[in-house]
Amino acid sequence: MKVKVKLTFFKSLRFRIMVLLVIIGIVPCLLTERVIVRSYESRAVELRKINVKNQCDILGNQLMEEGYLEHQQSETINKELSLVSTIYNGRILIINESGRIVKDTYGIDEGKYVLSEEVIKCFEGEDTSSYDKKNSYIEQTIPLTDPKSKHIEGVMLVSTSTGEIVDSIAFLEHRGSLLMLAICLLVVVLGFVLSKVLVKPFARVGKAIEELTDGYLDEEISVPDYTETQMISSVFNKMLKRMKVLDDSRQEFVANVSHELKTPMTSIKVLADSLAGQENVPVELYQEFMQDIAVEIDRENQIITDLLSLVKMDKKASELNVEKVNINEMMENILKRLKPIADKKNVELVLESYRPIVAEIDEVKMSLALTNLVENGIKYNIQDGWVHVTLNADHKYFYVSVADSGIGIPQESLDRIFERFYRVDKSHSREIGGTGLGLAITRNAIVMHRGAIKVKSEEHKGTTFSVRIPLNYIA
Numbered sequence: 001m002k003v004k005v006k007l008t009f010f011k012s013l014r015f016r017i018m019v020l021l022v023i024i025g026i027v028p029c030l031l032t033e034r035v036i037v038r039s040y041e042s043r044a045v046e047l048r049k050i051n052v053k054n055q056c057d058i059l060g061n062q063l064m065e066e067g068y069l070e071h072q073q074s075e076t077i078n079k080e081l082s083l084v085s086t087i088y089n090g091r092i093l094i095i096n097e098s099g100r101i102v103k104d105t106y107g108i109d110e111g112k113y114v115l116s117e118e119v120i121k122c123f124e125g126e127d128t129s130s131y132d133k134k135n136s137y138i139e140q141t142i143p144l145t146d147p148k149s150k151h152i153e154g155v156m157l158v159s160t161s162t163g164e165i166v167d168s169i170a171f172l173e174h175r176g177s178l179l180m181l182a183i184c185l186l187v188v189v190l191g192f193v194l195s196k197v198l199v200k201p202f203a204r205v206g207k208a209i210e211e212l213t214d215g216y217l218d219e220e221i222s223v224p225d226y227t228e229t230q231m232i233s234s235v236f237n238k239m240l241k242r243m244k245v246l247d248d249s250r251q252e253f254v255a256n257v258s259h260e261l262k263t264p265m266t267s268i269k270v271l272a273d274s275l276a277g278q279e280n281v282p283v284e285l286y287q288e289f290m291q292d293i294a295v296e297i298d299r300e301n302q303i304i305t306d307l308l309s310l311v312k313m314d315k316k317a318s319e320l321n322v323e324k325v326n327i328n329e330m331m332e333n334i335l336k337r338l339k340p341i342a343d344k345k346n347v348e349l350v351l352e353s354y355r356p357i358v359a360e361i362d363e364v365k366m367s368l369a370l371t372n373l374v375e376n377g378i379k380y381n382i383q384d385g386w387v388h389v390t391l392n393a394d395h396k397y398f399y400v401s402v403a404d405s406g407i408g409i410p411q412e413s414l415d416r417i418f419e420r421f422y423r424v425d426k427s428h429s430r431e432i433g434g435t436g437l438g439l440a441i442t443r444n445a446i447v448m449h450r451g452a453i454k455v456k457s458e459e460h461k462g463t464t465f466s467v468r469i470p471l472n473y474i475a
């Protein structure tokens with residue numbers, strides 16, 4: 001449990017913001033410290049070289065004027081040489097034209113020969129200087145030029161220690177480290193506080209959602225702090241609205257179902273009670289009431305059958321039993337089955353097929369959907385009317401249109417006829433055995449096949465339903 005809490009913290013936005021702030025705060029400081037120390041070092045070394053060169057240039061001129069390369073007895077020169085080498089904590093070697101050391105301020109290498117690259121370069125007229133960081137010293141060569149002939153007759157090889165520069169750098173680095181430590185602490189504390197403040201609106205969104213789920217379903221959440229939280233809130237509110245609509249429609253459906261199922265029951269109860277309450281009831285009355293009771297039971301049965309079909313349709317589309325079906329044959333069968341009902345009203349049933357059609361559909365469900373349309377065409381028709389069914393197809397879809405010469409649907413009801421239990425004229429529909437579920441079943445089946453249904457109607461003239469279904473089923 002503890003490990004999990006730790007892991008979620010590392011995965012949190014807050015932790016990431018904190019890390020980001022720490023990186024942004026510390027890395028530039030570290031870089032600045034490095035750059036300052038390095039530039040101080042190179043500047044200090046440069047200055048040292050210039051100072052040494054200036055002093056040695058003057059010293060070299062004096063040296064040549066007094067012919068020091070030939071005889072090194074001059075007290076003043078010797079003193080000055082040892083003074084300069086002491087000031088810079090270094091060593092000065094005077095080398096004559098043949099490469100022999102004529103003076104060493106350490107006094108150990110006099111008489112020896114030096115023919116290093118730097119010395120040769122200096123004899124050729126090129127000043128050299130190099131900084132040995134590891135051993136902390138600077139080595140410079142200064143030419144000793146004859147004042148008259150301007151000929152280089154010797155070289156002064158000066159090594160000076162950079163001990164104090166190294167000490168100053170160490171001091172700077174120490175101070176820098178202390179400062180860095182303070183900055184680090186400050187940045188971590190700031191990062192901790194800032195990250196908490198920055199992610200607060202998100203926590204607020206979570207809390208608001210939690211409060212809503214705890215019960216106040218009628219409210220909306222609003223966290224306008226950031227564009228992002230505002231977006232999450234509005235998306236959540238949209239979802240909430242949809243949930244409410246769904247919840248309302250579910251409640252309405254349950255209320256409707258109960259009401260519809262209760263109506264036949266009430267009739268049965270009234271009929272049975274009136275029989276039970278009378279004495280010496282004639283057999284004819286018994287038979288009549290029993291027939292009425294049987295009609296109500298049939299009705300109850302019809303409602304339950306339709307409800308079951310609707311529930312089945314509400315399940316996932318994957319439950320479709322899709323196969324290649326000859327649509328012309330299927331339509332002919334539907335009309336054949338409905339012929340007896342049409343004959344009762346003397347309604348003419350006509351099927352017009354423009355081409356043979358084979359499509360990938362669930363035959364049972366599609367057949368139910370189309371049967372409902374044709375059956376409605378007959379049920380809501382006039383005596384001696386007609387129902388025309390046309391079948392057509394293109395390369396993508398097949399089209400079924402069911403037109404009738406019936407009573408039509410009022411314009412204001414057109415949008416609602418696909419709702420469950422909706423009937424334009426409740427009592428008329430009941431009389432002819434309608435449950436108000438037929439078109440809901442039809443539309444569900446068509447939507448499951450990724451098809452579409454449209455309706456056009458004119459009162460007292462007739463209604464046309466147009467259906468479009470893809471020839472190939474797309475899962």
Ligand code: ADP
Nearest residue numbers: 376377380417423424429434435436437438439
């Ligand atoms: P019902 O079982 O009542 O027929 P439906 O869902 O099939 O239920 O139809 C809903 C309502 O739409 C019907 O009650 C009826 O008022 C109207 N309706 C459907 N089809 C037609 C049609 N072809 N002509 C006129 N009215 C129709």
